[in-house]
Amino acid sequence: MDEQREMKVKNPWHRPVIILIIVLIAIGIVVMVATAIIQNKPLHQKYKYGIVLDAGSSHTSVFIYEWPAEKENNTGMVRQKHACDVKGKGISSYSGNPAGAGSSLTDCMAEAQKIIPVHRHQETPVYLGATAGMRLLRMEDSSLSDQVLDAVERSLQTYPFDYQGARIITGQEEGAFGWITVNYLSDNFRKASGTIGALDLGGASTQITFVSKENSENPENSMDFRLYGNPYHLYTHSFLCYGKDQVLKLALAKKLQSLEMQEDVLKDACFHHGYKANKTLSSVFNTPCVSEKLADSPKSFIHWGTGDGVECQNAVRKVFNHSCCQYSTCSFNGVYQPPVEGHFGAFSAFYFVMNFLNLTNDDLETAKAKLINYCSTPWEEIKSSYPSVKEKYLAEYCFSGTYILTLLEDGYNFTSTTFKNIEFIKKIADSDAGWTLGYMLNLTNMIPAEAPDTPPLPHGGFVSLMLVLSLLIFSLVIVGYKCFRRPVVYSSAPKDIV
Ligand SMILES: Nc1ncnc2c1ncn2[C@@H]1O[C@H](COP(=O)(O)OP(=O)(O)O)[C@@H](O)[C@H]1O
Numbered sequence: 001m002d003e004q005r006e007m008k009v010k011n012p013w014h015r016p017v018i019i020l021i022i023v024l025i026a027i028g029i030v031v032m033v034a035t036a037i038i039q040n041k042p043l044h045q046k047y048k049y050g051i052v053l054d055a056g057s058s059h060t061s062v063f064i065y066e067w068p069a070e071k072e073n074n075t076g077m078v079r080q081k082h083a084c085d086v087k088g089k090g091i092s093s094y095s096g097n098p099a100g101a102g103s104s105l106t107d108c109m110a111e112a113q114k115i116i117p118v119h120r121h122q123e124t125p126v127y128l129g130a131t132a133g134m135r136l137l138r139m140e141d142s143s144l145s146d147q148v149l150d151a152v153e154r155s156l157q158t159y160p161f162d163y164q165g166a167r168i169i170t171g172q173e174e175g176a177f178g179w180i181t182v183n184y185l186s187d188n189f190r191k192a193s194g195t196i197g198a199l200d201l202g203g204a205s206t207q208i209t210f211v212s213k214e215n216s217e218n219p220e221n222s223m224d225f226r227l228y229g230n231p232y233h234l235y236t237h238s239f240l241c242y243g244k245d246q247v248l249k250l251a252l253a254k255k256l257q258s259l260e261m262q263e264d265v266l267k268d269a270c271f272h273h274g275y276k277a278n279k280t281l282s283s284v285f286n287t288p289c290v291s292e293k294l295a296d297s298p299k300s301f302i303h304w305g306t307g308d309g310v311e312c313q314n315a316v317r318k319v320f321n322h323s324c325c326q327y328s329t330c331s332f333n334g335v336y337q338p339p340v341e342g343h344f345g346a347f348s349a350f351y352f353v354m355n356f357l358n359l360t361n362d363d364l365e366t367a368k369a370k371l372i373n374y375c376s377t378p379w380e381e382i383k384s385s386y387p388s389v390k391e392k393y394l395a396e397y398c399f400s401g402t403y404i405l406t407l408l409e410d411g412y413n414f415t416s417t418t419f420k421n422i423e424f425i426k427k428i429a430d431s432d433a434g435w436t437l438g439y440m441l442n443l444t445n446m447i448p449a450e451a452p453d454t455p456p457l458p459h460g461g462f463v464s465l466m467l468v469l470s471l472l473i474f475s476l477v478i479v480g481y482k483c484f485r486r487p488v489v490y491s492s493a494p495k496d497i498v
Pocket residue numbers: 055056057058059090131132133201202203204205206243244245348349352353356393
């Protein structure tokens with residue numbers, strides 16, 4: 001036994017060498033993870049900008065969009081940075097003074113110059129799109145609408161931005177780009193959940209756009225897009241003259257032409273009891289939307305509210321013509337429309353009016369009942385309840401609300417059930433719903449036809465995987481080291497054997 005002296009022999013590797021190896025492995029892992037994180041970290045964001053002017057019939061808004069410079073083709077990257085309301089009315093109201101249309105834009109464009117960093121000015125595109133107000137002016141006198149467009153063009157060219165043109169967009173574009181905007185902002189092009197339809201109500205026109213399974217019976221109402229690798233077959237229609245301001249003129253003109261006018265007093269169930277205003281006939285008939293003019297009539301009339309919601313509904317129904325439809329189904333005025341499908345986002349005046357009337361969360365029957373009650377409220381009471389609301393808007397909410405519900409139900413054929421699929425929205429993710437964003441995305445080619453290649457793992461997933469793997473390797477090394485280090489018992493061989 002004494003010869004077989006037990007003797008602990010250290011691991012043949014020297015301890016300092018092992019420690020050095022472990023330290024080197026640890027450093028290697030840290031460097032690997034740090035490199036992965038730094039390499040994949042989104043770079044310090046550099047933004048690009050775009051400006052779109054929405055020259056609507058009632059007013060002009062200037063929208064500034066921004067997006068990370070290196071992610072132009074990724075969906076959902078563009079957001080609204082700023083919106084500026086141009087003072088005064090829409091550009092079509094400057095037909096008597098076209099230069100005024102140009103100078104009206106200066107305040108908002110000066111704001112844009114301040115908001116967009118100077119080094120980006122030259123590459124920032126500026127687009128102006130005019131909608132139904134200018135379509136109507138062009139119908140009345142195309143040289144006047146050209147003069148107004150020339151004036152805004154001259155004004156926009158004086159700024160250091162990349163001016164890309166001012167034009168009257170078509171009703172189809174207005175509808176389709178509104179649809180692109182709401183679906184882009186909702187990130188629907190990447191989701192399997194499908195898209196939502198778009199309902200836009202302006203002052204002079206209104207648009208309905210949705211994906212339809214039906215084969216279009218009228219090519220004018222169909223638009224096909226391929227976005228992010230998916231085909232979309234859209235139904236779209238824009239009703240010129242069916243924006244809420246023009247429809248009010250249409251409804252008043254119908255009344256003025258009928259027997260309801262006695263002694264220059266026009267009794268109107270869509271205006272509150274106690275509402276009384278002197279109006280000129282030309283304020284009703286000064287539009288190509290009202291075809292039959294009044295002969296032998298007084299120059300002005302007293303617009304007299306009677307505040308009867310049910311009677312108002314009946315009057316508003318008369319602005320829709322259901323007698324002629326040469327297709328399997330129509331909305332109104334002989335316009336082809338397949339049955340509405342899916343969910344809808346309703347914006348612009350749809351939202352302003354329904355939100356004011358507090359009807360955005362109601363079902364159709366409740367909304368109608370509440371509206372009838374609102375319409376029957378005396379004008380004095382309405383005025384004192386909402387002292388800060390513009391009086392023109394206030395006077396017209398009963399009419400506008402009735403028009404909206406009638407347009408949706410009798411015009412577009414929404415039922416009590418499908419009405420629940422309409423969401424009244426102003427903004428999605430801080431950006432306004434409207435045609436302007438879709439218009440810019442299209443013109444700057446920021447919505448690719450095919451889905452862009454994306455790395456198999458997102459940044460966060462990649463970094464987490466690297467961390468987990470590194471920790472695993474590290475633990476294995478520790479465990480391995482512990483096993484190696486376990487004292488090994490050697491028996492010293494008896495001398496005689498050696
Ligand atoms: N707060 C509000 N309440 C009610 N109506 C509003 C409000 N703000 C804007 N509007 C209305 O929204 C409509 C916007 O239409 P606009 O875009 O100018 O015309 P279009 O799209 O037909 O060219 C106008 O009828 C305007 O009066």
